[in-house]
Amino acid sequence: MAHVKPIKPLKTPVSVTANLLLKGLTVYLAPDGTWSANIADAAIAEDLAQEAVLLALANVTVKTQYVVGAYSFAVELVNGKATPIGMREIIRAKRLPTIVPDGLTPKPEWENQFTAANADSDNSASSDNVAKSNESKRSENV
């Protein structure tokens, strides 16, 4: 009989985030596979299998050059919505530094929420190309 690995539960629920390839801005994967600037729209995975599904879904748009560097990160649920736990993801979710410079002149596309229409995705993520799970940091150690 084949040995079936038990599915390990996650320590905390997770959501999936990435940056838009063109603009670099932070986005969150929604349950329908689109990306949103608002973390409240983020899909939530409660176990490893669900996390793998979300990462595979994210990878569809990694492959269509819509987003870059998708990874999952720890969240807690507040009123059923994903809320980041660590300071790094709290800051990313704000999409701004915690101290905003005086001369900052916001442009609408930076601050506004938007839901991105996914570019020509075919919804069939191949498992060999799945975004790395729980990549705690995307580091450009250069």
Add this chain to the structure above:
Amino acid sequence: MYKENFSPLAPASAPQDVKMYKYDQFDDEFITQRIEQLRSQISRRLAGELTEDEFKPLRLQNGVYLQLHAYMLRLAIPYGQLNSTQMRTLAHIARKYDKGFGHFTTRQNIQYNWPALSDIPEILEDLQKVEMHAIQTSGNCIRNTTSDPFAGVAADELTDPRPWCEIIRQWSTLHPEFAFLPRKFKIAVNAAEDDRAAILYHDVALQIVKNDAGEIGFKVYVGGGQGRTPVIAKLVREFLEPQYLLSYLDAILRTYNMIGRRDNMYKARIKITVNETGVKEFTRLVELEWQRIKDTGFNLPDDQKQTIFEHFILPKFESYQYDDAKFETNIADNNGFDYFVKNNTFGHKADGYTIVSISLKPHGGIPGDISADQMDLVAQLADDYSLSEIRATHRQNLVLPHVKLDDLFTLWQKLSKANLAAGNIGLLTDIIACPGLDYCALANARSIPIAQMIAEHFDDLKKLNDLGDITLNISGCINACAHHHVANIGILGVDKKGEESYQVTLGGSSRKDADIGNIIGRGFSGDEIVGAIDTITKVYLAGRKNQAENFLAYYRRAGQTPFKEALYNVT
């Protein structure tokens, strides 16, 4: 980049007698090609012809990083020297492509925190018009050569180091042999009595000295650096005749390229190579290679050297009788001007002139950040009062290098209106802070809010002046971009089980008396850190012999004990 000839023109915007290095047709064509290459690489990335793994090294070659919120673009300001037209372009870029501000770094560079990838070729085209670019601002190559921000005019310097920086810049730009070194490589040059460029923390430090015969040459140090392993550069040559500068640098880099480690990026910097090889053996290898190439290898021909030096001939300074009495009255009558004069000015070579530092650490501000409007104002003030010249400093401030003493008060008034007149240069609130967790993908903790809280706490200029000469630097991780190891008071952000925590080091120095700070004890939380810094300053104030004994001198005399006792109640 190095080539046969270049044109000896001065930039159009600057007065006739101010000379700076000028691009020639070769440079211009090269930059055009380079931008086109990047544009095509971006298109290929967007079309899916390049994966991110393939694209990343290409964008990094052009100074484009991906950070927490967005892309970041780092531009080189060679040896920190800018003219007003360049500054206006930096303002234009901040306004048009970014969020209206930029960040000056400890490497005399500027970073933009929010450009879109698709805008970057256009940004680089705008920069090209003012002879700037982002080449070699990232990657394992020779980075921007840095120097004394007062270079050329400092009263305490032996000679102008800028022509040598420019020679190194041209030699190192696109040098084919040194494009893929084991790790990044930073060179700094100083010719002053004081060290305002932290040269001993560079891969190569060149101190310009005079020998017994009165000839100018270089004292050469190798293997300094910060990051996770801070090291003070070691002396490899007491005196290098200037005509051999490039062949000697070739020999150092070639030796490093040959024996530097490539198996582990944390052991790849030349500081580790020198350490593992031993400075004696490393020097022997360099000298061996140098003897081989010294006369047959590349050394800058005299006529080319001459042409470069001509770009740095100082303007003719006006000879005038300045109004001493009025100056004294202005000091007496204007709160804040006194401290500005005391802390933000430095002796100029020419009579009646002074070097003015513009602090980018206004009360409650973000160290090194400057808005587009402020950049435009600085450009205008440079035109009006400093022969159109500006410098960026490694302490994340700006400098107007040629200000007439008679203009100083008006300049101060104009700076005041734009929140640029903080008279705190060299004081505790002249904090160096890296972007930290507010922007940086490598960070463990935030730096900016800590800098701000400390600045708020120590906002009384009188008390700050009483504290005197003191440096406080904050890095958001061990990479030490903000030089925390070499500050009198260093703060390092660490991640302690998911919480931001701050480790304090004392006793570092980035000047002639270079030293690496020592960790004082357990770290402090974000809520505790200001209190800890307050305690440290109180220990110093209570223990110093007199005001002439500055913080570092006191620390060196008293050691860690009084600080430990006060911070941790240990006896």
